[in-house]
Amino acid sequence: MDKISLTHASLGERELAAVAEVFASGWPAGQGPRGKALEATLKERYGAGGAVAVSNCGAALHLAMLAFGVKPGDEVIVADYTFPAPAHAVRYMGATPVFADVRADTGTVDPQAVAALVGPRTVGIIAVDTVGLPADYTELQAIADRHRLFLVEDAACAVGATYQGREAGALAEVACLSFHGRKGASSGEGGALIATDPAIAAHARQRASFGIGSIFDAGQVIGLPIPEFTEIGYNFKLSDIAAAILQVQIGRIEELLARRSAVAERYGELFAGEELLTVPHVPEDRTHAWQSYLVTLAEGVDRAQVATDLRAAGIGSFHGTWASHVQPAFEAKQVCPVSADLFRRNLGIPMHAELTMSQVERVAEVVRKAVRTHAAPARRPL
Structure with missing residues (x-):
């Protein structure tokens, strides 16, 4: 009796060929030529101000909280029915995740529940496209605008989905994608932050590389530029090997x-x-x-x-x-x-x-x- 697996990544010869090209290039690490090409592809696909390829969606969520200046004492309303990465990202900042209940029919966050939870310490909302189905972004954006809150779309599961004719990943000012092995486009692990504001994307890219930006870029400058660590960053880079796989996957x-x-x-x-x-x-x-x-x-x-x-x-x-x-x-x-x-x-x-x-x-x-x-x-x- 043949086994039927719960999940299976659709990776094949085209992805292998792309990896072979990276091996030949001599730059398998992050933020190299294939990473830049992937970010350009994502920016174009989502009509964004900028896109940042990172190691996973959890890293993208963390970078989003950093970009919006979430701090201890703040509250961020998060969708409850989901892998709890959004709540983790809020806790990384020393802030408090406030859990909003979901719709019984879709499992996506209930805008009425969100509206009822807004308080004096609330600074933002993280909506989730539950297992691939987009949330109610028209209503959620109206709540965010009314209370001057940020809105982040956790589109980890939703690459390829749409809401009112717009693609998931382009439904809020910042969206976070996952390229984990069970997703619609996969490199085994990986993620991206998509931002309408180029400044948010630039901030995220800098913080994703220990705060010094791309070593590959520095190596292209004549002379001996020595990067300075002007802020605390993280090692959230996506390897060029994974980026090459994803360029193929996004085309599929x-x-x-x-x-x-x-x-x-x-x-x-x-x-x-x-x-x-x-x-x-x-x-x-x-x-x-x-x-x-x-x-x-x-x-x-x-x-x-x-x-x-x-x-x-x-x-x-x-x-x-x-x-x-x-x-x-x-x-x-x-x-x-x-x-x-x-x-x-x-x-x-x-x-x-x-x-x-x-x-x-x-x-x-x-x-x-x-x-x-x-x-x-x-x-x-x-």
């Missing part, structure tokens, strides 16, 4: 997203009418990047047992994502009941561009059997 976004979308559409057909689970909801004004495919199990279905059955059949699964406010690291004061409920009932099933339709059908068959087997007696179909 539409191709790979079409394949993921076909998988999602087929899942929707196969689960139609299944009362023991709910498939993802995508509002008409946006499109999904399908980083993950999460089904919401009905009350009384034993999720752990369903996952056990999937594993026994060689099928990958996971819990979905996190209700950040219940994580011990944050000692949160907020209660986010919708997020907590999704955290308890969501189940991720295989989603990637390499799935065949026969594999999708097998996954759906095993899932349907498992949820019926492990439903509470009152919910089991006759």
